Amino acid sequence: GLLILYWLNPLVILELSGNLHFEGLVLLMILGTIYFLWKGSKAVAGFLWGLAIGVKLLPVILFPSLFLHLQIKKSMVFWIGACLAFVLSFVWLLIDNSWVNFFQSLQLYQGKFEFNASVYYLLREVGFWIKGYNTIATLTKLLSGVTLVSILYFSWKRNPKTLPGLVDLWVLIYLIYLILQPVVHPWYIIPAFGLSLLTQKISVLAWTFSVIFSYQAYSNLNFQEQSFYLFFEYGILAGGIYLDYFLPKKKSILQDEI
Numbered sequence: 001g002l003l004i005l006y007w008l009n010p011l012v013i014l015e016l017s018g019n020l021h022f023e024g025l026v027l028l029m030i031l032g033t034i035y036f037l038w039k040g041s042k043a044v045a046g047f048l049w050g051l052a053i054g055v056k057l058l059p060v061i062l063f064p065s066l067f068l069h070l071q072i073k074k075s076m077v078f079w080i081g082a083c084l085a086f087v088l089s090f091v092w093l094l095i096d097n098s099w100v101n102f103f104q105s106l107q108l109y110q111g112k113f114e115f116n117a118s119v120y121y122l123l124r125e126v127g128f129w130i131k132g133y134n135t136i137a138t139l140t141k142l143l144s145g146v147t148l149v150s151i152l153y154f155s156w157k158r159n160p161k162t163l164p165g166l167v168d169l170w171v172l173i174y175l176i177y178l179i180l181q182p183v184v185h186p187w188y189i190i191p192a193f194g195l196s197l198l199t200q201k202i203s204v205l206a207w208t209f210s211v212i213f214s215y216q217a218y219s220n221l222n223f224q225e226q227s228f229y230l231f232f233e234y235g236i237l238a239g240g241i242y243l244d245y246f247l248p249k250k251k252s253i254l255q256d257e258i
Helices: 002-007 010-018 023-039 042-056 058-068 076-112 119-131 136-158 163-179 186-199 203-219 227-245
Strands: none
Touching: 002 186, 010 023, 010 186, 010 203, 023 042, 023 058, 023 163, 023 186, 042 058, 042 076, 058 136, 058 163, 058 186, 119 136, 136 163, 163 186, 163 203, 186 203, 203 227
């Protein structure tokens, strides 16, 4: 049943099979990390997590939750595997100082672009009201700080002792990151969606359908987003988050196995 929810999901079909984005590969490696942690092969688990970072960088946000997990924190082989994969993925940036261009691209992306955001758009309107211009340079730094602090806080607060608890925390971490970002392309949510199926959370599943409304921006030459569609998309997500995190928790599917 879970496989069908993923396999036949319109967003997955469109963005992975149609547009060939690499989030599916990232999800595969993260799921591999979970599998090998379950099997006790921590070196392989760490290597796969490191490769996931090498593909898309974003899985680095899972670091605090892994580092605070007692069994993983003390597992030298996990971190050796992760470091090996990280080096293999990024050592090529040392050629011709490509790392400079890499970090410049990250800085440009984080401080210049905006698309399909939620909290950021609300704060941007406040910035317009107070300053009279787009305060993106300030807001991106502020929200990055809030994201980091939130991830550290929930990783410390929950500090899961079990693998199902760790996966559930990962879904929350992805949600925090995506909700606070100024750029949320639809395919960004696919790793969080795949992980959420293991926890029986419905918010990201609902988001995979409502995020389709973000494509309306491509229907005009100026790529102008309309507030109605944004409210509709994030209203559905907010409803899912309420059901997931403010009502009695559901049992994780992993708990039947681990």
